[in-house]
Amino acid sequence: MQHGRYRFIVGFLVAPLALYAVFVIWPFIQAIYYSFTDWTGLSPDFKMVGFGNYTRMLKDDIFWKSLQHSVILVLVLPLVTLSLALFFAFMLNVGGRRRKNAAVSGVRGSGFYKIAYFFPQVLSIVIVALLFQFAYNPRSGMLNSALKGIGLGSVQPDWLGDPSLALICVMVVLVWSTVGFFVVLFSAGMASIPKDFYEAALLDGASRVTTFFKITVPLLWDTIQSGWVYMGILALGVEAFTAVQVMTVGPGGPDYSTSILPLYVYQTAFRDGQAGYATTIGVGLLIVTMAFAAVVMRLGRRERLEF
């Protein structure tokens, strides 16, 4: 019986699995193979170097620094972005005062806010990063001009030029550009929660905070978990890479303060001509990503609520 079911599922999945094997798993095995070579990326000949690249990686300060930054990103970004998005979505959908005879409604002007939040999503991350690079300009940028405007002319940080601020500056931009997507995602999730739950809670005299934590969050848990995974991909992968590459050109910020693993892979492969070593760092990134996935899957496990 069980076997039959596997065969049934796999039967439908043969074609996609084959594609997956050829285009995802095979390059993946290839990459691990290259991580044991001294391939330059500029010539087809190379030789095996055993674990040479790996011992080098473990002694490489910049690798550890990049790893540390990547881990910070993957911990902080989903937490901040999803918390903000949950809060905004709650306010837009159920956080409003009672009016128009509807028991549950969003704050005034929520339709407009939804569009405003989602707007950054239609801009490419490259454009967003470029725009913020202007805002962070210490001479004529929006931020320092605003500080001057309110009489704080003596406080003029260098923003992206300051190692203690640069990574935070990048994270703010990433949050700004992604939070709208999750607001929409969570709004859709909230729309599917039966209104009577909220009405019942209101009748019982529950406050907005209680409704949020006792009803909204538990019923949205699946959506939140998917969001967490998705945000992890952005933080470890291409979105964070683009923001760092465009904004903190230098590269990797002052004194490596914004260097992250994908950027380090890219520089090693395409600037230093050490594609073999770059794939080794890529394998390091893979391990971080696997650890992240394992943690999310384990911590996220929760009893399902039926409704």
Next chain:
Amino acid sequence: MGSTSAHKNEGLGRRDVIKRSAALGLITVPTMSFLSACASGDSGSDETVKKGKTSAKNPLGVNETAALDVVIFDGGFGEQYAIDAEKKYTAAFPKAKVKHTATQKIQSQLQPRFNGGTPPDLIDNSGAEQMDMGVLVGKKQLLDLTPLMDAPSIDDPSKKVRDTLRPGVLEMGQFEGDPVWIMYYAYTVYGVWYSQTGLEKLDAEYPENWDDMLALCAKAKKQGIAGWTYAGKYPYYLPFSLYPFIAKIGGREVLDKIDNLEPNAWKDPAVKAAFEAYYELYKKGYILQGTPGLTHIQSQTEWTKGKALFIPNGSWVENEAAPTTPKDFKMMVAAPSGLDSSDKMPFGTIWASGGEPFVVPAKAKNPQGGMEQLRIMLSEESSKNFTQQVKSLSAFNGGTDGLTLSTAMQAGVDALKKAGDNVVNPRLQDWYVKLQKEQIGTAGLGEMMAGRLTPTEAIKKIQGFADAAAKDQSIKHYKHQ
């Protein structure tokens, strides 16, 4: 609204399948997007074209019917100068077809072609995605350009091409021994850039020693003008004036030792004196506020707006800053001010060297065509065309007669004349890109000029990077001959 949740039995629910595949996807998406881009291709099996007959008009023996494949870096200099020169090639060989590609992504476009053994015939290997020349030479991917150097020049068949080049250009194309791997087509003057008008407004002359420099900066500061600015996010622009300054103080051997990665090369007293002089600019507040957060374009714009007097840069700045440069700016370049009268080299010591490296791949199908195209570009006519279009000197010595030069170009020509033999050419930036840009530049000099490291700390840090690079077996090491 019901739930289709997984059952608590041991079966494989639909949600589990989705979840697990999501997890797999999560693992693979970020890593693989990078790694799969690196996969190497097969070795090409294409044969090179047959060599043509050599003649007075065709000294390199170009096959007249073979196609020519040229890839140009489309950066500060654009591509028009190359297109013009290619027209001359088709005029000389009407049966040959020229394929012209212009891109800013040299490495990502050409890496697969090198790996596959089908590179183009001529490449302008420049820009942010420049391929590492040391690796290309080490892996025997480049063609020795000696036949081109020994070929007669287009303008005067009694002269060899090598005799028509500016000093130092040919040597820069060599790594070890005689082969010439790279033909640097542009000729860049590095140094301290300023506005003559700006100095006149302060009733000042360009300062020849550091006391005068500090006095001028103090005078400017009283009027609310900063002395210096630089590309804070790319602090590897600082060496353009700092390295010749070091050479002037301690002699050119100091720079050679640094290039050769000799132990304690950075601990030379000349380096310390130069670092302390620059650090004083920071300490006395002569650096434009906010400079560490500016890109090269932003800092150049502040400079052309007159917010700062001096900026370390190269001769491409005239073209690059043109949109923001006021008409009465009178852009000039000068050799770095010296420290004092005990300096080993005279005032005028400057850094000038080749730019825009052109290479012919070893596995090119039409290598003679690639070299012939370079020979055409090194004619007086093409060189003048280049100079007029992009406001830069070319590797061709002379070729500015009869052209009206801008103040900046004239200042560059004058500076070269004044320097005479005192032209230095530090090689860190073409031999050890990472060391120069990221480690010495960003992590060392950038931090010092932002006031986060003292000169002593900066020297210690940079010496550490240099020692690590000297020990690193994965990079090829070079020595001044």
